[in-house]
Amino acid sequence: MAHHLEEERRRILAAALPNVAFDGWTAKTLTAAVEAAGFEPAMAVRAFPGGVREMIGFFIAEADREMVEALEARDLPSMKIRDRIRTAVQVRLEQNAPWREAIRRALAHEMAPQNAPAALRRLHRTVDAMWYAAGDRAADFNYYTKRMLLAGVYSSTLLYWLNDRSEGSAATWRFLDRRIDDVMKIQTVKGRLGGRLDRIGGLVRRPRRPGAVIGAWARRGDA
The missing domain is CATH 1.10.357 (Tetracycline Repressor; domain 2)
Known part of the structure; x- marks a missing residue:
């Protein structure tokens, strides 16, 4: 379970990094990255409480x-x-x-x-x-x-x-x-x-x- 969460966090981070240069480290960036990684919005809180x-x-x-x-x-x-x-x-x-x-x-x-x-x-x-x-x-x-x-x-x-x-x-x-x-x-x-x-x-x-x-x-x- 923990291993799966770690992989999910990596997928979200990978989706976020290209946009951080433009939007910064913001809640908007995190939300967009969760969606881009193919997860439901609730995953933002689960992955990064x-x-x-x-x-x-x-x-x-x-x-x-x-x-x-x-x-x-x-x-x-x-x-x-x-x-x-x-x-x-x-x-x-x-x-x-x-x-x-x-x-x-x-x-x-x-x-x-x-x-x-x-x-x-x-x-x-x-x-x-x-x-x-x-x-x-x-x-x-x-x-x-x-x-x-x-x-x-x-x-x-x-x-x-x-x-x-x-x-x-x-x-x-x-x-x-x-x-x-x-x-x-x-x-x-x-x-x-x-x-x-x-x-x-x-x-x-x-x-x-x-x-x-x-x-x-x-x-x-x-x-």
Whole structure:
């Protein structure tokens, strides 16, 4: 039963996406998509009880699922960590290229104050999926640090990509490289400074610094 509902939701979403660019994520779009998918009007509430906001959430969740499937087909284990993350962000944006305007409108919807908590949860799930696909199984404080840093890189790159009209999104990939490089440089400096502080204040045991993991990649040469 749940599997059937999932398929029905996918059919409705597929019917809605071409129209979102023109009509936005609205109740009208949802109603029209239900009809276009061949369902009775009542299916709108059955498939998406939360209305348009739930349909946007399903759209993002589907993008997460498709991204993970695409990354599983790549030889990520053979890559350095830095390249795994770059690949994850690039795959995510490339797979959504046909729905650029739908994503722009979804972001506008998510930026409304009442939608912000759900939007942050969705962002966390997206970057969590990226890290998981990249082979990260951290369960300590670094779990949060890594996702916080990647959320900043992914969000800024997404916004840049939405307005990028360069061939093959070449400008976006250069922007992504710069963002990753910037984060690594900052964390490397913090890591070196932290190392000196550890030697000076060795009597005090401190938890690992936020973001130190990316600095560790750079110091080990894994990046």
